[in-house]
Amino acid sequence: MDIWRGELQREPVPEALYRMLQYHMGWADEKGDLLADPVSQGKALRPTLCLFTGEALSEARPGPSTSPSLSSGLRLRTGHSQRDWARALPAAAALELIHNFSLIHDDIQDGDVERRHRPTVWALWGQPQALVAGNAMRSLADIATLGLIQRGVSQEKALQTSSLLTKGYVDMIQGQCLDLAFESSLEICLEDYLTMISLKTGALIWRSMEMGALIACDDEDTIQAFANCGRALGLAFQIRDDVLGIWGDEATTGKAVGNDIRRKKKSFPIVYALEVAQDSDRQKLVDTYSKATLDDQDVQDVLTVLDKLEVANYAQHLTREKADLALREVSRVPLPSWARQEMEELVEFLAARQY
Amino acid sequence: MDIWRGELQREPVPEALYRMLQYHMGWADEKGDLLADPVSQGKALRPTLCLFTGEALSEARPGPSTSPSLSSGLRLRTGHSQRDWARALPAAAALELIHNFSLIHDDIQDGDVERRHRPTVWALWGQPQALVAGNAMRSLADIATLGLIQRGVSQEKALQTSSLLTKGYVDMIQGQCLDLAFESSLEICLEDYLTMISLKTGALIWRSMEMGALIACDDEDTIQAFANCGRALGLAFQIRDDVLGIWGDEATTGKAVGNDIRRKKKSFPIVYALEVAQDSDRQKLVDTYSKATLDDQDVQDVLTVLDKLEVANYAQHLTREKADLALREVSRVPLPSWARQEMEELVEFLAARQY
Numbered sequence: 001m002d003i004w005r006g007e008l009q010r011e012p013v014p015e016a017l018y019r020m021l022q023y024h025m026g027w028a029d030e031k032g033d034l035l036a037d038p039v040s041q042g043k044a045l046r047p048t049l050c051l052f053t054g055e056a057l058s059e060a061r062p063g064p065s066t067s068p069s070l071s072s073g074l075r076l077r078t079g080h081s082q083r084d085w086a087r088a089l090p091a092a093a094a095l096e097l098i099h100n101f102s103l104i105h106d107d108i109q110d111g112d113v114e115r116r117h118r119p120t121v122w123a124l125w126g127q128p129q130a131l132v133a134g135n136a137m138r139s140l141a142d143i144a145t146l147g148l149i150q151r152g153v154s155q156e157k158a159l160q161t162s163s164l165l166t167k168g169y170v171d172m173i174q175g176q177c178l179d180l181a182f183e184s185s186l187e188i189c190l191e192d193y194l195t196m197i198s199l200k201t202g203a204l205i206w207r208s209m210e211m212g213a214l215i216a217c218d219d220e221d222t223i224q225a226f227a228n229c230g231r232a233l234g235l236a237f238q239i240r241d242d243v244l245g246i247w248g249d250e251a252t253t254g255k256a257v258g259n260d261i262r263r264k265k266k267s268f269p270i271v272y273a274l275e276v277a278q279d280s281d282r283q284k285l286v287d288t289y290s291k292a293t294l295d296d297q298d299v300q301d302v303l304t305v306l307d308k309l310e311v312a313n314y315a316q317h318l319t320r321e322k323a324d325l326a327l328r329e330v331s332r333v334p335l336p337s338w339a340r341q342e343m344e345e346l347v348e349f350l351a352a353r354q355y
Numbered sequence: 356m357d358i359w360r361g362e363l364q365r366e367p368v369p370e371a372l373y374r375m376l377q378y379h380m381g382w383a384d385e386k387g388d389l390l391a392d393p394v395s396q397g398k399a400l401r402p403t404l405c406l407f408t409g410e411a412l413s414e415a416r417p418g419p420s421t422s423p424s425l426s427s428g429l430r431l432r433t434g435h436s437q438r439d440w441a442r443a444l445p446a447a448a449a450l451e452l453i454h455n456f457s458l459i460h461d462d463i464q465d466g467d468v469e470r471r472h473r474p475t476v477w478a479l480w481g482q483p484q485a486l487v488a489g490n491a492m493r494s495l496a497d498i499a500t501l502g503l504i505q506r507g508v509s510q511e512k513a514l515q516t517s518s519l520l521t522k523g524y525v526d527m528i529q530g531q532c533l534d535l536a537f538e539s540s541l542e543i544c545l546e547d548y549l550t551m552i553s554l555k556t557g558a559l560i561w562r563s564m565e566m567g568a569l570i571a572c573d574d575e576d577t578i579q580a581f582a583n584c585g586r587a588l589g590l591a592f593q594i595r596d597d598v599l600g601i602w603g604d605e606a607t608t609g610k611a612v613g614n615d616i617r618r619k620k621k622s623f624p625i626v627y628a629l630e631v632a633q634d635s636d637r638q639k640l641v642d643t644y645s646k647a648t649l650d651d652q653d654v655q656d657v658l659t660v661l662d663k664l665e666v667a668n669y670a671q672h673l674t675r676e677k678a679d680l681a682l683r684e685v686s687r688v689p690l691p692s693w694a695r696q697e698m699e700e701l702v703e704f705l706a707a708r709q710y
Contacts, residue, residue, distance in 0.1 A: 014532040105490065109483035128464035128535055131486065135460065136528045138493070142521040146514075155510040159501075162517070166497040173491045177369035180483055 016125075020133040021140075024104055024121050040116045045237070045350075046099055046208040047092030052346070053212030053226050055085035056339035088215045090147035091161050095208050097141035098169055102176075104134035109180075141165070153215055161211050168207030175200025182266045186274060186286055193271040194235065201241075202234025209233070222333050229329040236322035237350050242267035243315045244355070246306070252355040258299040264289060269311045270302075281305045323351040371480075375488040376495075379459055379476050395471045400592070400705075401454055401563040402447030407701070408567030408581050409443035411694035443570045445502035446516050450563050452496035453524055457531075459489035464535075496520070508570055516566050523562030530555025537621045541629060541641055548626040549590065556596070557589025564588070577688050584684040591677035592705050597622035598670045599710070601661070607710040613654040619644060624666045625657075636660045678706040 015032065022028035026041040106112070107120040108130055114120060122130035145165060148158040178196040182188050209230035213223040245260035246269055260267050274285055284305055288298050306312065326347055335343070370387065377383035381396040461467070462475040463485055469475060477485035500520060503513040533551040537543050564585035568578040600615035601624055615622050629640055639660055643653050661667065681702055690698070 014529050014536065016536060017529065017532045105486055109486060127482075129532075131460055131464055132528055132531050132535065135493075136525070136532070138490075139521060139525045139528060142497075142517075143525065146518055146521070149514070155514055159504070159510055159514060162497075163501055166494060166501070170491070170494045170498065173487055173494060174369050174372065176487050177372045177484070177491070180487065181369065181371060 016129070017133060017136055020121050020125055020129065021137055023124070024100060024133070024137070026116065026118075030119075030124050039118065042099075042116065044096060046095040046204055049205065049208040049230065049233075050088055050092040050095055050212040051085040052339075052342065053209045054088035054216040056335050056343070057213055057216035057222065057226075057333075058084040087148075087151045087153060088212050090144045090151060091165070091211045091215060092208075093147075094141040094144040094165055095204060095211070097137055097144060098165065098172075099204060101134050101137035101141065102172060104130055104137060106176075108134070109176075148215070157215060160214055164207050164211050164214065168203045171199045171203030172201075175203065179266075185266075186289055188266055188271050188274070190272055190275050193266070193268065197238040197268075198231065198235060201238040202231060205234035205237060206230030225330050225333050229326045232322045232326035232329060233347065233350060236319045236326065236347075239268050239315055239319045239322070240351060240353060242269060243312060243319070244353075246303075247312055249354060258303055261299045261302045262294050264294060268315055269306055272314060273306055273309055273311050276309055277305060281308065319351050323347045371484070372488060372491055375476050375480055375484065376492055378479070379455060379488070379492070381471065381473075385474075385479050394473065397454075397471065399451060401450040401559055404560065404563040404585065404588075405443055405447040405450055405567040406440040407694075407697065408564045409571040410440035411690050411698070412568055412571035412577065412581075412688075413439040442503075442506045442508060443567050445499045445506060446520070446566045446570060447563075448502075449496040449499040449520055450559060450566070452492055452499060453520070453527075454559060456489050456492035456496065457527060459485055459492060461531075463489070464531075503570070512570060515569055519562050519566050519569065523558045526554045526558030527556075530558065534621075540621075541644055543621060543626050543629070545627055545630050548621070548623060552593040552623075553586065553590060556593040557586060560589035560592060561585030580685050580688050584681045587677045587681035587684060588702065588705060591674045591681065591702075594623050594670055594674045594677070595706060595708060597624060598667060598674070599708075601658075602667055604709060613658055616654045616657045617649050619649060623670055624661055627669060628661055628664055628666050631664055632660060636663065674706050678702045 019028065019030070019032040022032065022034070023030055026035070026039040028034050103115065104121050107115055108122045108127055112120055113123040120130075121133055125133070142162075145158070145162050148161060149155060153161070175196050175198070178192075179200055182193075182196065206227050207230070210223060210227035213226040217223065242260070245265065245267055246258060248257070248259075250256050256262075261270070270285070270289070274282065277285055284301060288294060288302055291298065294302075327344065330343065374383065374385070374387040377387065377389070378385050381390070381394040383389050458470065459476050462470055463477045463482055467475055468478040475485075476488055480488070497517075500513070500517050503516060504510060508516070530551050530553070533547075534555055537548075537551065561582050562585070565578060565582035568581040572578065597615070600620065600622055601613060603612070603614075605611050611617075616625070625640070625644070629637065632640055639656060643649060643657055646653065649657075682699065685698065
């Protein structure tokens with residue numbers, strides 16, 4: 001936030017604020033000392049989708065790259081000219097900042113004391129400070145988008161991009177609100193659940209691709225195709241996430257098997273199971289999820305019901321379906337071969353990822 | 356948020372979200388039923404300053420109005436053509452929404468269960484819901500600013516206005532962070548305190564006038580003059596607020612005398628007293644503010660020290676000084692006589708208000 005310095009005659013910078021933000025991003029320890037080896041900063045999915053889309057649609061169409069492919073850990077390709085994707089960098093940064101803002105607030109809401117193998121911001125600094133830190137992260141996103149014009153994006157497109165970010169953000173909030181409402185209900189139908197994740201997780205993912213497309217090209221059909229692609233991808237991403245939340249390997253996810261069951265999260269497998277289970281299976285689920293807290297046996301009982309109903313298989317089937325749809329949505333958009341290939345690798349990664 | 360409807364095939368509107376927002380704004384009761392007689396919605400200071408500045412600087416210069424003056428309750432004047440000030444309405448709405456967002460989150464941070472004689476949002480719906488409601492209010496501000504272009508404001512000015520709002524907001528957050536840091540310290544100097552309120556309260560107030568001026572005119576000196584005016588006005592406003600927080604009349608403020616002392620708030624009178632008190636007076640303050648909770652006698656003891664040091668007098672002197680400065684800042688800007696007069700009435704109201 002240094003760009004605002006000097007506005008007041010004397011302004012003691014609230015170092016504590018930066019410390020919390022740097023800590024959350026995995027760049028510094030809780031004392032504010034920068035880490036020589038930054039810890040996990042997540043997959044950076046949203047900025048990657050934004051920059052990838054921008055690059056794929058940019059005028060320059062270089063040949064296949066030998067740099068690490070997008071799908072192997074979602075790293076940025078380095079084989080191309082920076083001009084191809086760098087215009088969208090402010091938008092990409094804003095997306096990642098909004099996502100991280102939501103994580104800081106989510107941890108407060110959920111009372112989670114750990115994220116990415118480290119104590120959460122509120123667990124270290126308390127809820128009031130974490131609340132402000134999240135809001136600061138959110139406004140850094142606004143500051144980031146102001147950089148679009150400096151990178152040659154027209155005022156009109158900069159405003160449209162801001163507007164898409166706001167739409168994505170508002171949808172995300174509406175999704176969070178639905179999610180909170182679901183907590184106290186066992187009568188959630190699968191359709192409502194899919195709507196909720198389309199908003200809570202999906203909105204920012206689809207806007208990521210839409211923003212990247214908008215910045216790179218003027219063709220409305222193409223921009224819409226990438227928006228639709230992102231919409232399908234968002235669903236695939238979250239359903240896979242829900243599967244990993246129950247059956248993921250602790251070594252890669254950092255969470256014990258059955259973790260989301262123990263937390264009584266109404267994630268896809270549970271919502272689906274509640275919808276299809278009959279008689280005693282359904283009763284078992286309802287009884288278990290009506291308890292205040294769940295023990296190991298409860299978790300095991302739920303896992304048994306899910307196994308019997310083949311929920312994991314169905315979830316993976318649906319993930320595949322949405323992933324295939326994502327690819328179909330952009331099948332008619334002319335793309336260079338490297339982009340088409342990386343797109344397929346990316347979708348494959350998201351549908352089959354272990355973390 | 357209806358403007359985003361229809362983006363998803365089927366989207367169950369989270370009614371609970373709107374209910375919380377309408378309730379907080381004083382338009383509805385907690386069940387969501389609109390009130391025939393809306394309760395107090397605050398002074399609407401920020402939007403009023405924005406619209407007043409816009410109108411004062413607009414080309415059309417009508418004669419004196421017979422409508423209720425700005426200073427008597429900060430109502431909007433109705434005697435002029437709407438065109439004079441309506442262009443700035445989206446910015447004014449955004450300012451009020453940002454302010455109210457900060458109130459919802461402030462109440463969570465401070466654990467306050469009552470605001471404007473009603474239970475706070477978190478007290479009714481819980482912290483997680485209130486946190487999301489605040490974030491929603493915040494993003495409605497972003498949506499509001501998008502309306503500037505529809506009202507004929509140029510893309511460039513719309514972007515600049517958004518940028519000013521963001522700056523005001525970021526400063527506000529930095530101020531909140533400083534304020535939280537002050538909670539655990541008795542070594543706050545007056546200068547630091549003034550910096551903190553310049554950020555926490557002042558920033559949005561000065562940006563209100565700056566935004567109104569920017570939307571209405573192109574002269575940089577004039578825009579800067581109103582920004583400086585707002586800066587002084589913000590300080591006057593908050594120091595008066597701090598005085599009312601201790602010596603305000605319960606009937607008009609809704610708070611008991613000494614309320615801010617009981618809450619151990621490090622407001623202007625306390626910071627100033629800690630700076631100037633000597634020997635046993637200072638010791639009394641330090642001892643009292645080191646206690647976990649304060650009883651009636653503690654409050655009385657602190658009031659006695661403040662009286663002895665004539666803190667209220669000094670605070671009012673400083674308020675006057677800042678109020679006079681605010682008027683001087685715009686003294687060289689050519690303004691119609693009605694605007695000059697209302698400006699003086701407004702400043703007088705802010706410096707002497709009882710609520």
